[in-house]
Amino acid sequence: MGTLRKINLAEKLSSFEEAFGPRIIGRYNGDKIQVTKVRGSFIWHAHQDTDDLILVLDGKLVVEARDGAVELGPGELVVVPAGLEHRTRAEPEAHILVVEPAGTLNTGDSGEVAAPEVEI
Amino acid sequence: MGTLRKINLAEKLSSFEEAFGPRIIGRYNGDKIQVTKVRGSFIWHAHQDTDDLILVLDGKLVVEARDGAVELGPGELVVVPAGLEHRTRAEPEAHILVVEPAGTLNTGDSGEVAAPEVEI
Numbered sequence: 001m002g003t004l005r006k007i008n009l010a011e012k013l014s015s016f017e018e019a020f021g022p023r024i025i026g027r028y029n030g031d032k033i034q035v036t037k038v039r040g041s042f043i044w045h046a047h048q049d050t051d052d053l054i055l056v057l058d059g060k061l062v063v064e065a066r067d068g069a070v071e072l073g074p075g076e077l078v079v080v081p082a083g084l085e086h087r088t089r090a091e092p093e094a095h096i097l098v099v100e101p102a103g104t105l106n107t108g109d110s111g112e113v114a115a116p117e118v119e120i
Numbered sequence: 121m122g123t124l125r126k127i128n129l130a131e132k133l134s135s136f137e138e139a140f141g142p143r144i145i146g147r148y149n150g151d152k153i154q155v156t157k158v159r160g161s162f163i164w165h166a167h168q169d170t171d172d173l174i175l176v177l178d179g180k181l182v183v184e185a186r187d188g189a190v191e192l193g194p195g196e197l198v199v200v201p202a203g204l205e206h207r208t209r210a211e212p213e214a215h216i217l218v219v220e221p222a223g224t225l226n227t228g229d230s231g232e233v234a235a236p237e238v239e240i
Contacts, residue, residue, distance in 0.1 A: 003185060003187065003188065003201070003204070004183055004185050004188065004189070004190045004198055004200065004204075004206070005190070005198065005199075006190040006191075006192055006196055006197075006198055007196065007197050007198065008195065008196050009195045009196065009197065010195055026173075026197065026199050027171075027199065028171045028173040028199050028219065029170060029171050029202075029221075033173065033197070033199070050149060051147075051148050051149050053148040053153065053219070055175075055217075057195065063124055065123060065124050067123065068123065068124065069124070070124045070125070070126040071126075072126055075128065075129045075130055075177065076126055076127065076128050076129065077126075077127050077129065077146065077153070078124055078125065078126055078127065079125075079146050079147065079148050079153070080124065081123070082149075084123070084124075086124070097175075099148065099173070099219065101149075
């Protein structure tokens, strides 16, 4: 049944620089718990089969949908509903926690090449 | 498919005082996203069918298992594996984010009365 392991988010984030390259830092049921650095704009995409849980850890994050946007600071979260086309954006940079099922492509249904699933 | 709604964790936490009374602040797939205030020690319990994702937002949280404990500060998380008997503890208080499937009892398999599922 495993045991308890403390995961420090800032420490994990300090171990890489790449933007839009999610790193898996833990597992929860069938989901991957990830940290990501957002710099500039990501591509428009949707996840047809899953919601996306996004919590801002550092910086300001804009999550845009076609019909409106939310701007989030540290300690604010948003759930992007399954099927909703969206795009994340940050100037200059935001750090976020993302929870979604293992196997979910960060580029969703856009047809763009997805980032590999990297565990740190 | 819904839309985007910003959720501010500190604002949600400031709306109640009760310890060990989780408040549901959002939904992610079949899961409830909750904030909880921990003050003193909770009871020993396990969740046989689900992991528990716990992120500390404020204060110091100790999560004890029978074979060891972790102490977490803000920005640190732990996944309590399904089936692992555990107990949370904080002196004087910690604020935490907890994600687990809807219907999961906060008292697990302990036989103690569970807190109601309250959405705020």
